[in-house]
Amino acid sequence: MTGNDLGDFLRVHRARLSPDEIGLPSHGTRRVAGLRREEVAALAGMNTDYYARLEQGRERGPSPQILEAISGALRMDDDAREHMFRLAGRLAGRLAGAAPERQRPRPQPEEAVSRGLRQLLDGYPNAAAFVLNPATDVLAANALAQALFSPFGNVDNLARMLFLDPAARRFFTDWDRAAEAVVAELRHASGLDPSYRRLRELVGFLAGASEEFAALWSSYTVHGKTRDDKGFLHPDVGPLALTFQAFDVRGASGQQLVVYHAEPGSPSSRALSLLGSLHAARLRRPSAEPWPHASASAS
Template identity: 75%
Template sequence: MTSNDLGDFLRAHRARLRPDDVGLASYGARRVAGLRREEVAVLAGMNSDYYARLEQGRERSPSPQILESLSSALRMDDQAREHLFRLAGTAPEGERPQPRESVSTALRQLLDGYPNAAAFVLNPATDFLAANSLADALFSPFGQMDNMARMTFLNPAARTFFAQWGRAAEAVVAGLRHATGLEPQYPRLHDLVASLTEESEEFAALWSSHAVHDKTRDAKDLLHPDVGPIALTYQTFDVRGAPGQQLVIYHAEPSSPSGQALSLLGSLHATHRRQSGTEQ
């Protein structure tokens, strides 16, 4: 984290756009990627010195009108726009409590009610708070199922497990960036980002891109050592009554090869657990 997240976010979005992307003529040699500060100011209808102060962190309280103009000028999507407002402290926070770290008995029972899907609960820092047996089986190549972001960037198994590791890594970082806007006072999230930035150059590079999104549905192509390739779709749901918690469900098309592989994986895992219990 830096003390000028708002300025860094604006600068990153400015760097992604070229003059022809926004209908401006290009002139002169460009020493940096993307638009110049003066060009953003023109597009947003504001004084260029004021915009420079925003990027430099010398102006930290832009009005909602200014933020609307900037999000439009920088072609931000809805999630990036929401994050911009939160960084500026103008999005309504209310009395949002700290994320809850314990999972209710009812939610644990719900996880077990998905016998054909891998279901688990994450906090905003992507710590696993609870998981059903099929999720345990699915993530077994990692050895320890503790934190999705750390597993993705620091566990060697991730490079094989995620068939498209780069895409998975980008999604994890963009989700964490979105979470920092929703939970700006959550120490666990800040600690995670700080440690990963030090431990992984790839994480640090992706974090500095300031990409932000919070996907609720997407595809996952996995390669499990016990059953081979599995094509899944995941769904993410906010848990009402438990601030910050998300229920994530990985499922396959019924009767598809991936569905059969997921079912086989569950059977193998159950057999292994029974044998381990017998040995004990």
């Protein structure tokens, strides 16, 4: 986060597009990757100097019409388009003709998980369920989520675990894809609430501790967490093919409930059940030191 996030975002997206991709002729050696500023301005139907001021951070108040034109010129998907609007201080306005309005400040994310939500987590006996804040801190988790993430030394923050815990490379069957996804989710969260201190601290820490994180963060890829399939290799039960769903928690700003489940009757479903049984057996051992249960975590 540099203070000119909108300009940085536009530069990265401009660098991703080649003239051939959008039907522009390309003559001679190009000194910059991707499109030139004047090419983006021409595609968006605006003055080149105005577009240059946007990238340089000298123009801070682009209209929704200008932003729409730029998103079309740079071939942005819906997540990137919405992120750009938020960086510019404007709401995206999904409906055609919707009246533009200034982005209202969001309430700060809540770090305390309610008793009712902790009880809901424990009501998913066949699914790994946990609660995250926008910085991917694990605020609470049920028993099966504890079992799923048991290969990690400390289950505190998904992004930190993925980039800095050695177990992650073995645990995620497609580590590169998982890494790209978690950074894109953090980038999305940064656009929703640029003032969120915890997220800024996490990004600064990980950028200094992991070159791979720093490179992915500078790519400005943006995606929210909704639904996806993921593969894991757990040391206790072997391969797991799971699907996750993410839900915003009503009444708790910034919190998301994430639920991982397997196809009923599948090998992964049986393996997930076995994993839960093994974890429960370990907890019954006198010497066991379990990771804090959902009902004993943040309150």
